[in-house]
Amino acid sequence: MKILVPVKRVVDYNVKVRVKSDGTGVDIANVKMSMNPFDEIAVEEAVRLKEAGVATEVVAVSCGVGACQETLRTAMAIGADRGILVETDAELQPLAVAKLLKALCDKEQPQVVICGKQAIDDDANQTGQMLSALMGWPQATFASKVAVSAGKATVTREIDGGLETLEIALPAVVTTDLRLNEPRYATLPNIMKAKKKPLETIKPADLGVDVTPRLTTLKVVEPPKRSAGVMVADVAQLVLKLKNEAKVL
C-alpha cells in the first residue's frame, strides 16, 4: 500500500513574521523556513504505518519553489522513501495545490493521502478537503488516531466537545491534528540516507494543471496592538463596563 504525503514549506513557527510595508503580504525574504508542523505529523504517521507493515511505500510531495527540495529531504530523513517536487514560482492557492495533488494521485495511485489539516502560514484548512472532493474519495479530517486495515481506515477525529470515530473506505484522504503523534527526531544515518533517496522534479504543466490564483489578496495588516488596560474599583464597575463599553454582556 502506497501513502502520499503532501508537505508544505512555510515560515518556521518560531519566526515572528512582519507584514510587508506595501501591505501585499508578509515578508519571507531571508526568514527561516521549515516543514509545516501538521505535515510533519503526517509524515510521521505514514512512516509509522510503513514500520508497522501496513504501508509499503511513503511518497512525499511538495508544491512550490526549488527550495522545497529541502522540505522533501526533511520528510525523507524522517522516513519517506522518495520525493516529488512540483516546481513553480507562482503563488499557489489551496485549489491549485489540490488539483496538482489530484493529478499526482491519478498517476501514483496511493491508497491513502495523509496531509496536515492546515498550513501555519495561511491557515486555509482546505487542501485536503478539496482533494477529497476532486478525487471523489472519502475524507477524515483532524485525525487524532488512525488505524488502517484491509481496505478501510478507522479514524478518530477531534471535534467540538469531544471525539468522533469514523470508518472510511480506501482510497481516502486523512488530515492530521496536533495530537495524532509526536514526530521523531531524524537520526543522523537517516539524514545522510535522505540525500541519496530519489527526488523527482516536475512542472505543473507536466501534470496539465493551471495553477493561476483564483483569489486576490486585497490587503494584509498587522493585528491591532493591544492597548493598555484599566483598573476597576469593584465587580459592579467591571460588569457595567462589560455591558456598556465592551458590549459583551
Added chain:
Amino acid sequence: MSSYSAPIRDMQFVLRELADLDAVAALPGCEDASSDLVDAILEEANKFASGVIAPLNWIGDQEGATWDNGEVRTATGWKEAYTQFAEAGWTALACEPEFGGQGLPKLVSTAVMEMWKSANMAFSLCPMLTNGAIESIKLRGTDEQKALYLPKMVSGEWTGTMNLTEPSAGSDLAAVRTRAVPQGDGTYKIFGQKIFITYGEHDLTDNIIHLVLARLPDAPEGVKGISLFVVPKFLLKADGTSGERNDVHCVSIEHKLGIHASPTAVLAFGDKGGAIGTLVGEANRGLEYMFIMMNEARFAVGMEGLALSERAYQQALAYAKDRIQGTEAGVRGGPKVSIIHHPDVRRMLMSMKSQIEAQRALAYVVGAATDMAHHHPDESVRAQSQAFMDLMIPVVKGWLTEASIDITSTGVQVHGGMGFIEETGAAQHLRDARITSIYEGTTAIQANDLIGRKIAREGGRTVKLVIAEMRRVEAQLSEAAGEEFSAIRKSLSAAVTALEEAVAYIVATYGNDIKSASVGSVPFLKLLGIVAGGWQMGRAALVSARRLAEGGGDASFYTAKIVTARFYADHILAQAPGLAYSVVSGAAGALALTEDQF
C-alpha cells in the same frame, strides 16, 4: 528557563565563506560533506539540541549527579536523553565508518559539537570523553581491542573515560603512581587511585570503558615510564558482552562550582585484588599516546568556551529586549524602553556578540585545517595545515575559554540584579565556564606550549606565515570603501604590528631568559587570539561587502557582520598593543619580589 537555538545562519556563513566547506568536501574521504547535507545536519542537530538536551541544562545544574554507595545516578531525564542521543546516531558523527561511524569531517563535527555544548555542556562531556577513548583505542589498540570495544563505543552503547590525574599528578603527569602488574596471560592488574574522572561512573549505559595511565614494575622514572591500559567496568565475556564486575569502583564524586550534572569521579582501582586491564600500544609510551589526542581534546574544550559564551549571549539578548527599565538616554519623560536601548547594554551585547563571532570563525578555520592536515593529497599542504593547527590549538583552547569567563560574566551583568539570582539561569553559564580554562591543561600550560613548542622552537616560522596572511587582509581592507573598513584596517594594522613585536620578543628571549618569556606567555596567548580573531572578522567583513555588492539578499545579516567587525576592531582588537606591552615589558615586576615580600 532560557532556551537555546543554534546560530545556524552564522555557522553557515563561517563554514562556507571563511572555513571553505567546499574545499573540505573536496578532500578524499570527506565527499559526503556537501553543503546541502551539512545544512540538513545542522537543522536536525539544532532540533535535537534545543528540543531534548537544552531543557535538561538547568535541571542538571540544580539536581546534579548523586553518589550512593559506589553507584552514581545522573539527573532526571539524563538517561532517556542519552539513549535518544545515541539511538539518533549523534555519537558516531565523526567516527570511522569501519567501526560504524559516519566519518564526517572535523569541520562539520565542530559546528555540531558547538550545539551540544551550548545546549548542555555537562551532557556533552560524556560523548566527548568517549570520543577521546575511541581515538586512543583506534590509534594504538590491537585489532582485538578495536573489535571488542569500538563498535559499541561508537554507537554510544558504552561510554569511555580518560584516567590521567591522580592526587599528586595533575599538570605534572610524570608523577603518576598507579601500578600495572603483568599477569603472564597478556592481562595486567591495575592498582591505584585516579581523580577528576569525567563520567567515571554513571547510570547511562551498562558498561564504561576506562583508559588508564599506569606504571609497569620495571618502568623508568618520569614521563617515559607511563603506559596506557584499557580497563572496562565490566569484564567482557567471550561473546563480547558485559560480564563480571571489574575491580574499579567509584569512591566518591566531587562537589563542583559548575557542570554539576557531569559526575566527576574518584576511581579506586584494585582495592579488591586488582582491576584487570590490557595494554594499549607499546609499554612506556602511554603519555606520548595521550599527546596525540591532546590537540583534539584541547580544541574541544576551546569549543566549550565558545559554546557557553553563545548560550550566555542568547539569554542576555532575550532579557535585554524584554526588560523595560528607564527611558531612552537624552529623552526626558519619554516612554519606558527595553534595556537594549541603553548605550552600555548595547556595548555589552556587542562585546559578547563580536567576540563570539570572531572566535567561531577562528575555531572553524582551525577545524578545517585539521581536515586538510589529515586528508589533503598534497603533502606540503598537509604539513602546512598541521603547523597552522598546532600553532592555533593552544590559542583556541586558551583564548576562547578565558574569554568565556568574561563573556558569561557580562551575561550576568546584562541581567542586573536578576543575574545574581540563580533561578535566572545566567549565573549557571558563568559557573560552567569557569572549569574550561583549567581542565585539559590550564591556560598557563597552553601558553607555555604556545611560546615554547609552537613558536620559539621554530623561530616563529609558522606564526610569521600567519602574520603575512593577516597583512594581506589588511591590504584588502585598505582597498574596500567605507568608514567601517578604514576603522577595521587601522585597528588591525596596529594590532598586527603589536603582535610582530611580541613574537620578536618571545623568539629572542625564550632561549636565554625563559622566566621572563613565560611571564608574558598568557598575555601573548590572548594577544594572538585577539589578533587572529580580528583577522577573521576582517575577512568576514570583506566577504559581506562582496555579497552586499552582488545584491543576493540577506542584506541585514551582511551589514550586521560589517558593523560587528567594526565594533570588534574598535573595542577588542584595540587591546592588542596593551597586551604586547605587557608581553615585552611585564617580566621585571612579576619576578622581582622575594617570596617573603608577598
